[in-house]
Amino acid sequence: MKIIGWNVNGIRSCVKKGFVDFVSSYSPDILAVQEVKGIDEPIRIEGYEGFYNLAERKGYSGTALFFRIPPLDITTGLDDDEFNHEGRVITAEYPDFFLIDVYVPNSQEELRRIGFRLAFDEALREHITKLRERKGVIATGDFNVAHRPIDLKNPKQNEEHAGYSKAERESFQRLLDTGMIDSFRYFYPDKEGAYSWWSYMFKARERNAGWRIDYFLVSEELDGRMKDGGIYSSVLGSDHAPVFIDLT
Numbered sequence: 001m002k003i004i005g006w007n008v009n010g011i012r013s014c015v016k017k018g019f020v021d022f023v024s025s026y027s028p029d030i031l032a033v034q035e036v037k038g039i040d041e042p043i044r045i046e047g048y049e050g051f052y053n054l055a056e057r058k059g060y061s062g063t064a065l066f067f068r069i070p071p072l073d074i075t076t077g078l079d080d081d082e083f084n085h086e087g088r089v090i091t092a093e094y095p096d097f098f099l100i101d102v103y104v105p106n107s108q109e110e111l112r113r114i115g116f117r118l119a120f121d122e123a124l125r126e127h128i129t130k131l132r133e134r135k136g137v138i139a140t141g142d143f144n145v146a147h148r149p150i151d152l153k154n155p156k157q158n159e160e161h162a163g164y165s166k167a168e169r170e171s172f173q174r175l176l177d178t179g180m181i182d183s184f185r186y187f188y189p190d191k192e193g194a195y196s197w198w199s200y201m202f203k204a205r206e207r208n209a210g211w212r213i214d215y216f217l218v219s220e221e222l223d224g225r226m227k228d229g230g231i232y233s234s235v236l237g238s239d240h241a242p243v244f245i246d247l248t
Contacts, residue, residue: 005140032101036062136221
């Protein structure tokens with residue numbers, strides 16, 4: 001089974017840049033999309049069903065799942081309704097795992113939204129922990145944090161900036177400490193220069209001055225099923241690259 005996650009930074013814009021062709025070419029069993037930003041009508045992809053969780057604020061945030069294998073059940077949001085107005089979480093139940101599609105809030109300039117973001121992190125950890133009482137969990141999406149210095153081009157210059165503050169990195173580590181595996185580092189523990197997001201400014205993508213902030217996190221119960229995982233860094237259409245995992 002192949003699962004792909006992609007922050008498309010506006011699905012309507014990404015469709016114009018080859019989104020549907022990408023899905024057809026790479027043929028995931030499940031595609032988890034973040035930052036949908038709203039749609040006038042559902043995107044149709046041959047062979048796939050789609051499910052959306054859109055923000056109440058038009059043109060903002062939002063997540064979507066496209067799947068060839070229908071889930072047993074599908075829900076949106078977290079237990080705390082404070083976090084359920086921006087379309088940030090979809091949970092799909094399959095026979096032997098839960099899949100979470102998540103778009104973690106950005107802490108924004110001067111970390112002005114970090115309190116909301118850290119509280120969201122805690123609610124997400126609780127959600128994952130509760131699901132794991134029933135079966136394994138796979139969480140994919142834009143987590144808006146570079147975990148370690150190896151995960152961004154310029155760590156020193158970005159200390160205490162959004163996405164690389166100490167508080168955000170420690171919060172992400174607490175999630176890993178519950179028994180979630182960063183699948184990319186599972187396969188490539190020391191690989192440098194592997195990023196999933198680049199600023200549109202200063203030709204960052206051409207220079208590969210990026211950040212790895214998009215993940216597949218897999219609960220330890222499922223570690224034996226991971227065959228491969230990585231980043232499709234050459235795929236364009238967004239300021240993020242798609243990430244993937246292959247499972248037995």
